[in-house]
Amino acid sequence: MPGVTRLSVRNIRKSFGTHEVLRGISLDAQDGDVISLLGASGSGKSTFLRCINLLETATDGEIWVDGEQIRMIHKGGTSRPASQKQVDHIRSELGMVFQSFNLWSHMTILQNVIEGPVHVLKRPRAECIAEAEALLEKVGIAAKRHAYPAHLSGGQQQRAAIARALAMKPKVMLFDEPTSALDPELVGEVLRVMRALAEEGMTMLVVTHEMSFARNVSNRVVFMKEGLVESTGSPDEMFGGGASPAFRQFIGHFGNGQ
Amino acid sequence: MPGVTRLSVRNIRKSFGTHEVLRGISLDAQDGDVISLLGASGSGKSTFLRCINLLETATDGEIWVDGEQIRMIHKGGTSRPASQKQVDHIRSELGMVFQSFNLWSHMTILQNVIEGPVHVLKRPRAECIAEAEALLEKVGIAAKRHAYPAHLSGGQQQRAAIARALAMKPKVMLFDEPTSALDPELVGEVLRVMRALAEEGMTMLVVTHEMSFARNVSNRVVFMKEGLVESTGSPDEMFGGGASPAFRQFIGHFGNGQ
Amino acid sequence: MDFAFLAQTMGTLLKAVPMTLALFSLSVFFGGLLALLIVWMRVGGNPVLSAIAKGYIFIFRGSPLLIQMFLVFYGLGQFGFIRYSFLWPFLREPFVCAVLSLALCTAGYSAEIFRGGIRAVSPREIEAARSIGMSGALLVRRILAPIAFRHALPAYSTEIVLMMKSTALASLVTVWEVTGVAQRLISQTYRTMEVFLCAAIIYLVLNFIILQVMSLLEYSLSRHRRAIPPALKA
């Protein structure tokens, strides 16, 4: 159902101590949007994603997930979510994929994937296993389902982490530099899975340094600078001639290997 | 003195158990050569470098460093260096830079850099400090000389590791994927230092995934495959039309981000 | 060497082993439960509870068990309100007091060990759990506790062996376990070396068994760390 707003962020601010990292960011993601978030190190990309699923609490601003607003309590300069229950519910609707995979080391890949559906969503185990196996098949690591994370390559671990997030049937997937901890040769595996997801119409928000992904797969590029959205547009606009000077300078880093 | 053979490797073999990782590799580096070693993961690039400075003992083959042959004892299928003293001497003439920096965590950057000159080469401390500071200046981290490695960014740590290796005044520098543990934006810092070294005429052997470095900085490219040199040539030959199909397929991975 | 005497001594000492084992297992069990409570207070974020837990740990780790046991056994009875309370029928029993003071002591140590285990859990794995909507008890039960327990296990086995040895002090409060019986034998026969040698062997065997069991447990809980296929080694 294209046109439905899956995620809406209004004027998010976030400070650590006196340092204001996010200075008012707004963003909407419609069903099927694939948004690339670009920006220099320290520009606040990770913090932004972490605020959306409440791993950090934004100092100010509003967040709607699939039409439901996250209720916050602002009191004396600090803020916190009003209901842990709502937080857990919202988080279960947002799939998060971390740079460093963060698979649970004491569980096999399959156990990692069914953990959420069985224990958070409280769905029947057998059903979850069947779905998990289908997901692992899809990301291409079904053969490794009984292995432990430590026994997998980085690319395999990241694909397992994606499967784990997908198993929760999230409304939006958030990716924080999903390939930057990988060896160059393993990057392709993960990008292929992400491209397939995008083609199936999954709504995705992707922090990435892979210009080819931003250019070829996403339908919108958001460039952040010092806690603000410096410029945004379609990949063609951004990578074509029309980009802002700051963005042009930023992508200049990547063209050559120095 | 161009034309002097700094490093010469003849028909090196190395097996781990029954698995033969290096199956007879030969390579010569003249003074001022900058050789890029490319190859898929597992093709034996790291093992090759480690055999050169004897962190691994080659099963067979000969190694000359600056005209001096490393004496080996081969006996009943195993081999070991004949003289630990020679090994230590040879190693002090080969500067090694690791993927994971491996700075000594209990020493400041300056201490890391003077450690070898003072304690291995037994040179006067004051002199070593002066030289170390000049080196740190050159790699651009003089301001951090009293910081501990853990307090530096990856790019700064790697530059310190390069300074540490240079402080030994090595005849040849060996680099094992010096940038692949770094965030994309930090890669540039290190590559800049390496390019400067190359321009000063340092003899270098570099395992890398940075195609632009291989292409623009090195004067020879060696492509390894399954423990053998599959093809070798100048960057123009290799990256131009004349490369082998295997190499073309290999670099195909890098052109696009999938 | 007087083997007849050694055999006889061994026989006498072995009869006291069930008492040692009873002291040991009950105090490890109750001490473990108490440790969980304390570690929850310690890391829970409430500053008052955390301070109480810190104080508890400080006192019970910092003073000799001998003094603790003496004060628990002989000291509590000095207070009329305890002697006339419903607790007295329990506290009157030397065995209960011995278990109580052993458990109080090990709880302090175990709490610190468990806390170490919790700190060793990667914050990223916790974050991953939060990001799929886990929190509170579910997070502790499914992610935090299993990983923390696995981390704490080696230190905890050491603590358990220390407990086994600590039961030797229970004869102070008239519970006659192996060491107490050994000391009594010595004051009857004055053959210190032989008697203590027998006692030492008994403890050595008991502790050896405990350590084997613990390392078996450790082994079965570390499948995820074992046997990394060489092809994937970095």
Add this chain to the structure above:
Amino acid sequence: MATLELIGFGSNGWGALLLLAALMTLCVTATALAIGAVLGAIISAAKLSGKTWLVALGNVYTTVFRGVPELLIIYLIYFGGSSAVTSIGKAMGYEGFLGMPSFLAGALAVGIISGAYQAEVFRGAYLAISKGELEAASAIGMHRGLRFRRIIIPQVLRFAIPGLGNVWQLSLKDSALISVTGLAELMRTSQVAAGSTRQYFLFFIVGGILYLILTSLSDRVFNGAERRANRSMPTAAMGKA
């Protein structure tokens, strides 16, 4: 008040004796820790040597001295040690008894025990050294001895500090058992004061408090040492549980 006078420093007060005893506890524990450090270093080296029989020897040592109650070991060394010394004396022509001083016997016993624990601490610390840093040392041509002195020792000491703090804590309390040798350390002096004045609770509580003071003082020393040694480590970001 009579109680205050009893633990005070007047002519009827036990204060001075108790403080002296606390000092004795400190001395005997420190000596024991030093003995244990030497033994621990040797045993951990044996366990790390990779030679089957040395490893087995190390394992026997650590198993035995961690598995037998401390009291028994103290007795065995106190009495067994004396008879050994006496028979050595006899062999060298000295007639009569050669006792082992209680201080030495006690420190030796506690030291042998702490050696078993320290061996494990050192071994763990050695294994915690990054392999890469050792390789980096080899790669600039450091020979074994130099590598050991410049890279391994400083890092082992750094990683061992928290573990050594625990061993110190254990030894401090094991030293309470030396009272059976008659050495006037804190535990025995508390017992003697209790028995002589029949103020059992008073002196056991005072003794306990003195032990707590020793503990917190030594905690402070070890924490300071740890902070110093960890200057070079990243400031740990504690994850919320």
Add this chain to the structure above:
Amino acid sequence: KDWKSATITLEGAYAPWNMTNADGTLGGFEPELAKVLCERAEIECKLVASDWDGMIPALNAGKFDVIMDALSITEDRKKVIGFTIPYAATPAAFATAKDSPLANAAGTGATIKMTPGQTGVKEVDALKEAFKGKTIGIQAATVYAKFVYDNFGDIAEIREYKTGADRDLDLQNGRIDLGFDDAVYFANAFQSANDTLAFTGPEIVGSIWGEGEGLGVRQADTDLRDKLNEAIKSALADGTVKTLSMKWFKVDVSPQN
């Protein structure tokens, strides 16, 4: 060896036999008696405190030469060390809480004489009815322990303590109903228990407690033993022991036979 000097050990925590003063010096009945005995035997003596638990093995290991610590002369101990003649012999009795129903049991205030291993004495049996099902505390591995087991083992619960002092605390706490021990020791313990405890039943004397308390020496050191025996004899004969005993115990403990 001509024994110009000797080391004497005592626990230093067994008031009033021997104890430690707040300045660290030793005091009490035995240290004072030891001074007298050494002067008379012309031995230079050094007093050292050591722990009761290891005293006898330590004597045989050579750490000191004489034990003077209210050490009863018994057959078992004679197997491992030598003894002088006794310098004291004390009665034994039961103690209980003053307000206990067991206070003033049959025969309180009387004295009976018993021989080793003797049972079925009518004054002792008279107590059995009252003590039935009660808990009696004794110090482990003493002659008194054997007496209690022989006579009350079938009707009462017996609990063994490592020290008499621990037992006294439990008697005050009410964890046990009765204690049985050296009456001289008890008399002193009652004072520090604020007189909440009292004797009950008859005082028992005689060879059942062995020959009394003597000095312990190594079996080989017969010359030392003989010298000390002479000194003890003279101290008993001229009443020195009695004077010291009255000073510290308020009763005369010198052996009567």
